[in-house]
Amino acid sequence: MFDSEIPFVTKYFQTRLKVYDQFDFSKCTTDELHDMASEASSLRKILFDYNEEGYTELSDSLNSEFDISNRLGNFLDEALPLLGGKSERELFCLYAEPVSLNILKQSHFKGGPEFELIEYLSHLDSLADQPPDISKCFENKNQMKLWLAKTNFVLSEMSEYLLWIIKRLQQRHDAVPVLMLRDTLLIYFGIMWARRQGVSINKPEPLLMSRKFVGAVTGSEDMYLHISGYIFHTLLHNNVLSDLTMFRDGFIKKTLSDKSIDSRFVKASRDYLSSLTLSAAPLIIESGIHGVFPLWLLALNNNKGDFLLYSTAPWLYPIYKDILFRQNYNGLRDIETIVIHEHLFQIKDYCNGKVIVEEARNPVVMNLALYELCLFKKLAMQKLRTLD
Numbered sequence: 001m002f003d004s005e006i007p008f009v010t011k012y013f014q015t016r017l018k019v020y021d022q023f024d025f026s027k028c029t030t031d032e033l034h035d036m037a038s039e040a041s042s043l044r045k046i047l048f049d050y051n052e053e054g055y056t057e058l059s060d061s062l063n064s065e066f067d068i069s070n071r072l073g074n075f076l077d078e079a080l081p082l083l084g085g086k087s088e089r090e091l092f093c094l095y096a097e098p099v100s101l102n103i104l105k106q107s108h109f110k111g112g113p114e115f116e117l118i119e120y121l122s123h124l125d126s127l128a129d130q131p132p133d134i135s136k137c138f139e140n141k142n143q144m145k146l147w148l149a150k151t152n153f154v155l156s157e158m159s160e161y162l163l164w165i166i167k168r169l170q171q172r173h174d175a176v177p178v179l180m181l182r183d184t185l186l187i188y189f190g191i192m193w194a195r196r197q198g199v200s201i202n203k204p205e206p207l208l209m210s211r212k213f214v215g216a217v218t219g220s221e222d223m224y225l226h227i228s229g230y231i232f233h234t235l236l237h238n239n240v241l242s243d244l245t246m247f248r249d250g251f252i253k254k255t256l257s258d259k260s261i262d263s264r265f266v267k268a269s270r271d272y273l274s275s276l277t278l279s280a281a282p283l284i285i286e287s288g289i290h291g292v293f294p295l296w297l298l299a300l301n302n303n304k305g306d307f308l309l310y311s312t313a314p315w316l317y318p319i320y321k322d323i324l325f326r327q328n329y330n331g332l333r334d335i336e337t338i339v340i341h342e343h344l345f346q347i348k349d350y351c352n353g354k355v356i357v358e359e360a361r362n363p364v365v366m367n368l369a370l371y372e373l374c375l376f377k378k379l380a381m382q383k384l385r386t387l388d
Contacts, residue, residue, distance in 0.1 A: 004232035006058055011236075012315045013066055016043070020075045025082060034091075037079040039314045040072045041092045042329035046289075046313055049333060094157055094334045095150040101143070103364050104343055112361035114348055117181075117208055120357055124373065125189060131374035132367040151372060154334050155186075159379040161310055161325050161335075162190040165285060166387065168308065169201040175283035175306065177204040178276065180294065182345070183287035183336045186373070190380045197384055205276040207284075208355050209269070209293050212347045217268040223261065228292045230254045235315070242318035252299040268350055270300055275353045281305040288312050288332045291320070310335060340369035 020040060025033070047068060050059040062068050076088055083091060090096040115123070138144040165187060169177055179188040191204040211221040230251050234240060238250035255261070276282075284294040284307040294307035310325045311332045321327070336342065343365050348358040360366065 004229045004236055006061060008232040008236045009058065009315070010062065010065070013043070013062060013068055016314075017066060017068065017071055020071065023075065025078065030083070033079055034083060037076060037083060038092050038328055038330075040075050040079070041088050042314050044069055044072045044076075045330050045333075092328060092330045094331045095153045097146060097150070099143070099146045099150045101137075101147065101368075102139070103137075103362070104339065108343070108360040108362035108365055109346055109358050110361070112358045114356055114358050115345075117206065117355040117357050120345065120359070121188070121206060125192065127370055128189065128373050128377045130370070132370050134367050134371050137364045137368055150334075151338070151375065154338060155372060155376045155379055157331065158186055158335055158376060159190070159383045162187050162194075162380055163383045163386070164325050165308060166191065166194055166199060166201060166384075169283070170199070170387075172283060173200070173202065174280045176202045176276075176278050176280050178278075178282040178284045178297075179204050179206050180210075180284060180286040181206050181208040182210070182341045184285050185341055186338075186376045186380075187285060189373070189377070193377065193380060194384055197381075199384065199387060202280065203277070205278070205282075207272065207276065207297075208347050208357070209272065209297075210347065213268075213350060213355075214265055216347055216350045218262045218265050223265050224292070226261065227255060227296055228290060230258075231290045231292060231295075240319060242321070244319050244322065247319050248295065248298065248303065251295050252303050255296065255299045266300075269296065271353055272350070272355075273297055273300055283308065286310075287336050289329070290316065338372055339365060340372045344369040 016039075020036070023036065028036070047059045047062065050056070080086065080088060080091070087096065089098070135144070138147065165177070169175065169191070177191055179185075179191070181188065188204050188206050191201065195201060195203065211224045214224045215221045233254060234247055234250040238246065240247040240250060282297070282301065282305040284297060284305060286294055286307065287310045289309075289312055291307060291309055291312065294309075298305050298307070306323070308323050308325070309320060311327065311329050312320050312324060313329060314327075317324070317327050343360055345357045345359045347355060349356040360369075
């Protein structure tokens with residue numbers, strides 16, 4: 001993975017940091033300054049997330065060589081007062097105040113009940129009109145107030161994302177929406193609910209493919225890192241600039257020519273893709289960040305289909321600009337880490353074309369997740385009534 005990622009990201013940061021260090025605050029518009037500050041905030045957040053997710057080699061290397069966090073912080077310290085004096089979180093995050101629940105800092109999957117994925121999704125759908133009592137899920141009333149406020153903000157954003165996707169689908173009757181779970185679970189349900197309201201779009205297909213899927217079929221998540229490296233190889237060695245078609249072609253050509261990709265992963269991916277009911281080319285919908293699995297699936301599908309992302313890293317903004325909902329990485333982790341996406345269930349096994357999931361064995365997690373589901377349905381239905 002890092003054979004290509006470290007050289008590319010290093011070169012990217014070198015170039016961008018020079019721009020930040022030499023930025024003339026007296027010669028820019030407010031909109032230009034806002035965009036620059038948004039990118040700086042996103043870049044700093046990406047380094048933090050790299051570290052949080054265990055990719056410390058990359059984040060430590062960049063920070064030790066370039067002092068990135070401090071240099072971006074210095075730029076933001078000068079920029080934020082010129083943008084009205086709001087904090088970085090107020091300007092660029094979905095919700096200004098971080099909310100942390102101790103119950104979510106540990107895993108609750110061990111020994112949890114197991115289900116076949118499609119059956120489990122149907123079960124969750126049946127609960128979407130039954131909001132649970134969550135008053136006993138919090139340590140105090142203030143924590144509950146903050147969590148409810150943030151949840152409303154994040155799910156309102158997701159309902160906007162849903163509406164954007166549905167409008168695209170209304171123009172693309174030649175496309176079948178394929179939802180990359182878990183992070184687009186609510187979008188999957190939203191499309192199902194839209195169809196029941198008479199919106200003319202194709203039936204969505206859920207697909208639970210993630211690093212844990214790779215681990216389930218190969219015994220290790222290393223193959224995901226291997227394939228994701230081709231994102232950066234393509235950026236480094238192909239003159240793709242802002243051309244999505246060239247970028248896709250470069251990634252797919254490199255991937256399909258690689259005979260070292262684990263044959264078990266290739267077979268499982270092909271089998272899973274062929275198990276979907278695709279009456280037309282797939283429109284793969286994912287949260288972000290680099291689009292590794294959508295590109296991998298398009299490679300296996302002879303480059304037929306398209307994909308959409310909520311957001312991505314700033315270095316991919318120019319290439320992905322036409323398939324992004326937001327050019328702001330900061331909001332991505334907020335939608336990915338809601339309870340129903342991050343903590344309710346995960347893949348347990350993949351066997352004979354069947355995906356088996358395990359559910360969290362904790363009533364607090366269950367109630368918070370179901371509350372999110374019911375609130376999102378309420379917000380989604382309000383948005384669907386605005387469709388022509």
